[in-house]
Amino acid sequence: MPTAPPPAPAHPWRALAVALLNLSGLGLGYAVVRRWVLMAVCWVATGILLVVALPADPDGVPGTAVVLYLVFLALAAAHGASVGLRSRLALLPSALIAAVLGIVLLAVPATGVVLYDGARDEATEQMLLDRLDRADELVERSGKSDFASGEAGYRRALAAYGALREDHPDSRAARRVPDRLKTYYTTVGAPFAREDYCAAVQPLKYLRTVPSSMDKKALGSLTRWPDDRLATSLYECAAASLSGGEAGWTAQFGELLSAFPDSAQAGKVEPAVKGAVDKAVKSVGGDDPCAAVQHLDGLATQVRGLPGEEAGLADSLGKDADRASRSARSGAYACGVDQYKDGSFSEAVTTMNDFVKENPHHKNRARAQKIAIAAEVAQTVPAAGKRLPTTASGGSIAVTVKNDSPDEITVMYTGPVTGSFNLKACGNCTSYSLSSTLGLGFKPCSDSGKHYPQRTIRLPVGTTYFVHKSRSATGKSPASDTAKLSPGYVYTECAYTTSSFGY
Known part of the structure; x- marks a missing residue:
């Protein structure tokens, strides 16, 4: 008897059917020719691919794994075709049915690919949503500190929002960015809502730079959101500093007049300056006229430095500056009197001489000259300064x-x-000589010659x-x-x- 059944005659349709069945990745081609070990190898290879691919990752399956698996399927199909060419089929009645079944089963890997792509897209969406959440958390955390400390966090969050809109414009995360930007703006501009106008200036100036790095469509009306708030903050902060005699108001008024010359806030600058000049003029008659004069001098210089041309305030501001200068020159008399009464005779001499020089027609000029003389005498004889001289x-x-x-x-x-x-x-x-003046007979101005x-x-x-x-x-x-x-x-x-x- 022969050691094995004689091989079946060569049948191309049978070879094709086995090859197609093996392309499903389940080794079904080997199953119909009873090659169970090879079928198990196919299952193991497919299982390894599933372990590598699942769960779905935004980066997808590693390219090496995909290439190796496709090579394996090609080898399994080729080997299956070789085996099926002369092997009889089991489990299926004909090669045609097996071929049709192999074609139908190709839908299995195709469906798997479609499902995997969907899962990978969802994983990508979740990853992008996580990025959005982290950016939101960064904004919230930065909002709990002052702007200087939180600025770096705000910038990183803005960069994250911009990347979502630019790199993944069709993602769910990108579509949520416009709403997040509203929160972003209100968080950065929170000092304005608290009426902390000086603290609001820098964050609002920063928000005006956001449109240069962010999609205008995402910003919408937020593009102009900081403008009126910044104008108000600049005015209110400067007005408070001006009223309190603090420094820095000129830079803020200058920025307001340059950046928002047509705003209602810019129109309030000159009345605020005029009020400050009025207050300073009145203070000349107060307890410290010298400080008031010094303040008026500084105020005149500062007002002249304001850029009022674009806002149409140059003339009115110039008049305020001139009035401050005139009041300072006139107020020098009160300052000199105060210095004289305080015994600061050297300062009184300088002040009164300057007053006389700069005010040739002032009603107090004549007395100022007398006070300057008396103050110079009092520098040598302090008793001379006990009373204020008259005219x-x-x-x-x-x-x-x-x-x-x-x-x-x-x-x-x-x-x-x-x-x-x-x-x-x-x-x-x-x-x-000194010795000659000590003698009893010393008498100057007595030489008749x-x-x-x-x-x-x-x-x-x-x-x-x-x-x-x-x-x-x-x-x-x-x-x-x-x-x-x-x-x-x-x-x-x-x-x-x-x-x-x-x-």
Whole structure:
């Protein structure tokens, strides 16, 4: 007897049927020719592919696994065709039916591919939704701190929203971005809702930059959302700083006038400035007129620096600045008086001299000159500054002042009346040694051979303080004299210079 059944005659349809059945990946071609071990190998290969592919991942099945599996199916089909060519079929009545069944069963891997693609798409959607959720959490977390601390988080969240719209425009996550952006804007702009206008400026300025990096369609009306809020914040913050005498208001008003020149907020700038000038002018008559004058000077400079041209406010702001300057110049008188009363005689001299120079027609100019003289006298004789001088002049007592010094001098006096005058240098006079002035017979201005420059003034009864000051040389100390003038006497003041130890 033969060792094995004789092979069946070659049958191409049978080979095709076995090959088609093996392409399903289930090894059914081997099943109909009773090659059970090979069928099991097909099942194992398909199982390995399912383990690698499931659950569905947004990145899909690794390309190497797909290639290897397709190669395996091709080999199984080819080998199945070779085996089926001369092997009799079991389980199925004919090769034609087997071939038709093989074609029908090809729907199994095709359906699997379709289902897997759907699962992978859903996995991708979930991944994108997770990204959206993480961006939302980042916005929420950033909103719990100030803008400076949360800005980096806001920027990362915005980048995530933009990537969803740009890279996956048809995804569910991308379609939800416009609603998320509304929350984003309200979170970033929360300081404005709390009426914390100064803190709202920077976040609102940041929101104005968002349209440059985000899809305009996603933003919609949010594109203009920050504008009016920023204009309001700039105005309110600057107005509060201006009213409180704080710095920074000029930059904010300047930005408002430049960025939103036609806004209602820009139109409120000039009235706010005018009100600040009014307040500063009134404060000149207060407890600290010098500070008020200094504030007016600074205010005038700051107002002139505001860019009011585009908003049509240049002229009115210029008038406010001019009024502040005039008030500062005029207010210097009150400042000088306050300095004099406080005993700050050096500052009073400078202030009053500046006032006299800058206000040639002011009603207080004459008295300011007197106060400047009295303050200079009081620098040498503090007792002279105990009372504020008046504009009174003249008196019944003659006082002659002579100059017995080689220097041109200024004679200043204050008391019941205040004034000053200059005396030319004595041409043939010299300095006296200190030792000579200590002798009992020392008497300056007594040389009949010399012609002493002199001047006679008339003063009232009372104490008058004199100071003689060299006009032609530096490093020389002024001389002083306190004269108690009584009626019935004629007085003489003599100015002379002493020197000792080379001075």
